[in-house]
Amino acid sequence: MGNPMKIRAGLKDGVTEVKILMQHEMETGLRKDGEGKLIPAWFITEVLAQYKGKTVLDAQFGQSISKNPYLLFRFKGGAVGEKVTVSWVDNKGDKRTDEAAIA
Amino acid sequence: MNMEVNLERRNALKAGGGLGLMALFGAVGLLSSKAALAEWNKTAFSAKTMDEALAAMGVSTAESNAIFIQLTVPEIAENGSIVPVSVTSTFPNVEQISIFVDKNPSVLAAQFNIPAGTESMVTTRVKMGQTANVVALVKADGKFYRTAKEVKVTAGGCGG
Amino acid sequence: MTTSNLMKVMLALALATSFAAVAAEKEVSDSDRIAQYRDMISDGNPADFDEMAGEELWKTAAGPSNATLEKCDLGKGPGVVKGVYAILPKYFKDTDKVQDLESRLVTCMVTLQGFSEEELVKKPFSTEQKKSDITLLTTYVVGQSKGVKMNVSTKHPKEKEAYDLGKVIFNYRAGPYDFACSTCHATNSVRIRMQDLPNLNVKSNAQSAYTSWPAYRVSQGLTRSFQWRLNDCFRQQRFPEPKFISETTIDLTMFLAVSANGAQYAGPGLKR
Numbered sequence: 001m002g003n004p005m006k007i008r009a010g011l012k013d014g015v016t017e018v019k020i021l022m023q024h025e026m027e028t029g030l031r032k033d034g035e036g037k038l039i040p041a042w043f044i045t046e047v048l049a050q051y052k053g054k055t056v057l058d059a060q061f062g063q064s065i066s067k068n069p070y071l072l073f074r075f076k077g078g079a080v081g082e083k084v085t086v087s088w089v090d091n092k093g094d095k096r097t098d099e100a101a102i103a
Numbered sequence: 104m105n106m107e108v109n110l111e112r113r114n115a116l117k118a119g120g121g122l123g124l125m126a127l128f129g130a131v132g133l134l135s136s137k138a139a140l141a142e143w144n145k146t147a148f149s150a151k152t153m154d155e156a157l158a159a160m161g162v163s164t165a166e167s168n169a170i171f172i173q174l175t176v177p178e179i180a181e182n183g184s185i186v187p188v189s190v191t192s193t194f195p196n197v198e199q200i201s202i203f204v205d206k207n208p209s210v211l212a213a214q215f216n217i218p219a220g221t222e223s224m225v226t227t228r229v230k231m232g233q234t235a236n237v238v239a240l241v242k243a244d245g246k247f248y249r250t251a252k253e254v255k256v257t258a259g260g261c262g263g
Numbered sequence: 264m265t266t267s268n269l270m271k272v273m274l275a276l277a278l279a280t281s282f283a284a285v286a287a288e289k290e291v292s293d294s295d296r297i298a299q300y301r302d303m304i305s306d307g308n309p310a311d312f313d314e315m316a317g318e319e320l321w322k323t324a325a326g327p328s329n330a331t332l333e334k335c336d337l338g339k340g341p342g343v344v345k346g347v348y349a350i351l352p353k354y355f356k357d358t359d360k361v362q363d364l365e366s367r368l369v370t371c372m373v374t375l376q377g378f379s380e381e382e383l384v385k386k387p388f389s390t391e392q393k394k395s396d397i398t399l400l401t402t403y404v405v406g407q408s409k410g411v412k413m414n415v416s417t418k419h420p421k422e423k424e425a426y427d428l429g430k431v432i433f434n435y436r437a438g439p440y441d442f443a444c445s446t447c448h449a450t451n452s453v454r455i456r457m458q459d460l461p462n463l464n465v466k467s468n469a470q471s472a473y474t475s476w477p478a479y480r481v482s483q484g485l486t487r488s489f490q491w492r493l494n495d496c497f498r499q500q501r502f503p504e505p506k507f508i509s510e511t512t513i514d515l516t517m518f519l520a521v522s523a524n525g526a527q528y529a530g531p532g533l534k535r
Contacts (some may be wrong), residue, residue, distance in 0.1 A: 058216040069227065175303075
């Protein structure tokens with residue numbers, strides 16, 4: 001089970017802005033550890049954000065996304081108090097789902 | 104979200120293994136249609152060059168356009184481990200936004216599928232091993248457009 | 264519109280365009296570009312996760328006494344976390360010492376949780392393998408002072424003494440290169456690599472430097488405390504490594520914290 005994300009969602013002028021910070025090493029597979037051994041690739045491959053069961057963003061990541069990935073996007077509509085749900089899976093099959101109420 | 108779905112999702116989460124999000128959410132009916140989620144494009148994400156990546160994404164031509172695609176990157180990145188990238192497109196009917204770093208070992212950094220109702224803009228952060236071009240590719244009305252900007256990296260961010 | 268008003272508008276327009284032209288010609292400096300970069304990454308600080316982890320630690324019973332830190336007095340009474348970083352370092356009666364946040368946390372971990380001080384100070388900083396509990400707790404506590412005005416007192420004689428000593432140490436030249444902190448941090452535009460080093464004798468620089476630490480260091484992928492910052496600068500200075508939470512480090516912290524008085528605390532920061 002992955003570590004919790006930090007999700008902030010705010011409604012302004014009829015548009016919900018979502019900011020997500022995920023906790024993940026995002027290892028490229030090219031880095032070496034202290035003993036000179038390659039650290040295996042380990043990174044988030046897919047992120048899905050949903051609002052009331054509808055997909056509001058569907059992202060695919062590669063090795064070039066930074067450690068602790070950050071995402072910002074906006075969708076029309078949304079209501080204060082309703083929840084945005086975000087899930088990710090990584091290349092090892094680890095996954096995490098968190099949600100945040102729109103403020 | 105009702106209790107039942109929550110429970111189903113928990114079970115699906117427990118099912119674990121190498122399930123992709125598509126299988127995960129498709130299986131529990133959280134998605135209105137399975138087709139809404141594309142499968143992770145392994146070939147594109149493993150591509151070593153822009154040409155290879157574009158081919159794997161089925162892009163034959165991508166017209167240059169810096170007017171309807173606004174690519175925001177810093178001119179200098181103090182640290183290549185975090186390079187903020189923001190792409191906004193004013194094309195109508197944007198379906199997809201992709202971000203590449205042309206000199207990274209794997210060039211495709213991220214691909215975003217933009218459903219109707221979601222604004223055609225996204226901000227994220229990429230790693231850059233050296234000074235290189237960040238390329239934004241936008242698919243609108245079935246056609247591809249691209250623009251690029253150079254980012255100078257003072258300390259590489261790919262390590263090892 | 265009267266003629267004279269019209270003239271004013273036209274003059275204003277003419278001035279505005281000529282200024283714009285001047286501005287466009289002016290070379291954008293690397294410092295400006297770096298400032299732009301820092302601004303662009305300021306949202307989404309991974310230190311947030313360490314704040315969360317630190318809060319968990321604060322509330323979780325641990326140590327031989329199996330106690331939480333919720334009764335720890337950081338300067339505003341037992342259990343008060345909000346705003347304390349803005350008044351630290353500070354004189355504490357129970358220890359009869361001026362303490363910074365990190366040394367005070369160690370005091371609480373010893374008195375409330377029963378840890379051994381000797382053990383705690385052995386490995387006080389995070390490594391890629393293991394994050395330091397002290398740093399995580401520090402990150403949580405400082406986050407609770409975000410936006411609070413720095414207001415560090417020198418009223419108590421021991422506080423005044425620490426401040427004065429800190430000032431002396433800041434300017435004390437020694438070591439193989441005859442460096443003082445002030446060698447690198449008391450003139451404008453001293454550079455190492457690309458970065459301008461802050462002239463900490465200038466109030467606004469001292470304020471922005473002090474109030475942006477502790478900080479998540481992108482290059483290390485870890486949140487670093489102020490004790491770590493000082494430790495690293497002693498290394499830059501080719502001085503022997505100071506002992507964690509030693510008097511010297513607390514005196515220096517006192518001097519820099521007081522120099523930052525009046526500014527809003529803005530950490531945990533995010534640095535290259």
